[in-house]
Amino acid sequence: MALSKKEEQILKSIVVASENNPNKPEFPADNPKFPATPTYKIKVPGFSNVWLKDESHNPTGTHKDRMAWEIIVTYRDFLMAKKRGQIKGTLPAMSIISSGSAAVAIQTQLKKYNLPNLKVLVDVNIDSNVFKAMKKIGCEIYESDLSKKPFHWKEILTLTHNPDGFDITSSEALDPTTRFYDWLSYEIINSSPDYCFIPFGTGNLFENVLNINKKEASTQNHDPRCKGRLEVLQRCNFLGATTNNPKSKADKLYSPHLPFVHFDEQWIRLYRHAGFCGSESNVILIKEQFLDKAMKLAKAQNINCEPSGIAGLALLLQMKNKIPKNKKILIVSTGKTKYP
Numbered sequence: 001m002a003l004s005k006k007e008e009q010i011l012k013s014i015v016v017a018s019e020n021n022p023n024k025p026e027f028p029a030d031n032p033k034f035p036a037t038p039t040y041k042i043k044v045p046g047f048s049n050v051w052l053k054d055e056s057h058n059p060t061g062t063h064k065d066r067m068a069w070e071i072i073v074t075y076r077d078f079l080m081a082k083k084r085g086q087i088k089g090t091l092p093a094m095s096i097i098s099s100g101s102a103a104v105a106i107q108t109q110l111k112k113y114n115l116p117n118l119k120v121l122v123d124v125n126i127d128s129n130v131f132k133a134m135k136k137i138g139c140e141i142y143e144s145d146l147s148k149k150p151f152h153w154k155e156i157l158t159l160t161h162n163p164d165g166f167d168i169t170s171s172e173a174l175d176p177t178t179r180f181y182d183w184l185s186y187e188i189i190n191s192s193p194d195y196c197f198i199p200f201g202t203g204n205l206f207e208n209v210l211n212i213n214k215k216e217a218s219t220q221n222h223d224p225r226c227k228g229r230l231e232v233l234q235r236c237n238f239l240g241a242t243t244n245n246p247k248s249k250a251d252k253l254y255s256p257h258l259p260f261v262h263f264d265e266q267w268i269r270l271y272r273h274a275g276f277c278g279s280e281s282n283v284i285l286i287k288e289q290f291l292d293k294a295m296k297l298a299k300a301q302n303i304n305c306e307p308s309g310i311a312g313l314a315l316l317l318q319m320k321n322k323i324p325k326n327k328k329i330l331i332v333s334t335g336k337t338k339y340p
Contacts, residue, residue, distance in 0.1 A: 003083050007091070010114055011083070014076040020182075022225045027069050027183055028059055034225070035187040036066075042301055042331070044313070046320060049328045052313075053188055056304040056335035063205060063334045064105035067180040072109050074174060095119040095160040096168040097146065099252055100130040101337045106168070107139045108340075119160035123147070133339035146255075147246075177207040185212035186225040192232040193330035195323060197312030200240030200283050201253045205334070210238055210268075214276035237278035239319075241286050241311035249291050252308035290314040298333075309334040 003011065017032055018024035025034035037057040044050045058065035071094060081087045093116040096102060107118045120139045122131065123146040134141055142160050144151075151159070153167040168174065185208050188196065200206045216226050217234045243253050271277050291307045294314035298305050307314075312331045316323065323329070 003079060006114070007079055007082070011076065011079040013113060014072055014079075016073055016076065020223055020225055025183065026073075027066060029069060029072070034183065035190075036183065037187070039187070039191055039330070042303070044297065044316065044329075047316075047323075047325050047329060049326060050316070051191060051193070051328070051330050052303065053191070053330060053332045054303065054335070055184075055309070055333060058105075058335060060101075060105045060108050061304070061335045061338040062101050062105065062309065063181065063184060064102045064337075065109075066184055067102065067176075067204075068105040068109040070174070070180050071106050071168065072113055072115070075113070075115050091116055093117065093119055093162050093165040094168050095121065095156050095162045095165055097121045097151065097156060098134075099123070099126065100134065100339070101252060102168075103134050103139050104137065104337055104339060107134070107137050111138055119162045119165065121146075121151075121156055121160050130339065137340050176202075176204045178211055181205050181208040182212060183225070185209045186223065186227075188330065188332060189213055189216065189228040189233055189236075190226070191330050192229040192328070193236055194232065194278075194327035195237045195239065195280075195316075195329045196332065197239050197241060197315050197330070198332045199250075199253060199308055199311040199334050200242040201255070201308065203240070203283075205332075206238070206240040206283070210271060210277060210281075213238070214271060214274075217276050218274075234275055235278045237280040239281065239312070239315055240283035241315035242283055243286055243311075245288065248288060249295075249307035250286065250311050250314075252306075253311060284315060284319075286311055286314045287318055290318040293317050303333060304336050305333050306336040309336055 017026045022034045025032040027036050037055050039051055039053045042050050042052045055063040098120050103120045110118055117138045117140050120141050122141055122143055124143050144159055153170045156167045188209055198206050213233055216222055243250050246254055248254050272279055272281055291314045294310045298310050310333050
């Protein structure tokens, strides 16, 4: 089936330089580079070798911009399938449950490529400024009490009036734990840290990093993007920072229901036992006072972040007495959303 003139223009505008060639990166689309964001040394009292992977340099200020780009690539797949005559009709819309960051990142990209607006399911208690910002850039917003129960993808599509669309929140077909953050995962493991602290919200980023680490730690055929030292990565302790406190300042890390998270103790135990990561790798609850300390430390060094994004640093401060002071430590800061 032939594409319409508009669809041909959209397809032509979505350029994927390569899937995994570090010399031909695909992100960010208008200025591709690898690594896409900087990693630099920071000062943390008591430690001598702490580095920060700073995702605030992304287009809308967080790592969610990388996920947003993969959604655009998915639309490219749709258009190519339509061109081959495999599918018919108009392009489907996407739905998502979001507290702001992901919705802003995705809608910004959808708008840029003239694709269907994002349908967003938000909690009834969402911050009114965030609500207005999402509305301003074209998100179609639907409210519900998200604390009541976990939502199935069919319910999400129904609540967002999107029966023929796709739910990003839960779609395994989009490969969220291997594809959304694969380039970022390589940027992280290429630092070859002994300890790596990562915010854990949906868990997609944490899982992506560990899946890439597992792949590289257990193969002879390494991805061309991999420049990390394997003997270090096999022993690297990956620590996810999360919260179960509904009133936490790290509000992006809290959800009353995370129905699509794969993390459980058995999964991480298996990875530890198989030597795909260090023996201390785990997901740990952070205490609020360490979030305050982390934000203070970050502000003093002009790090652009919010409590959820800098949760890894909070966890390092919380575990201060258990972490060797001279080891190489990488803090992944997922940034801070730039609301329009």
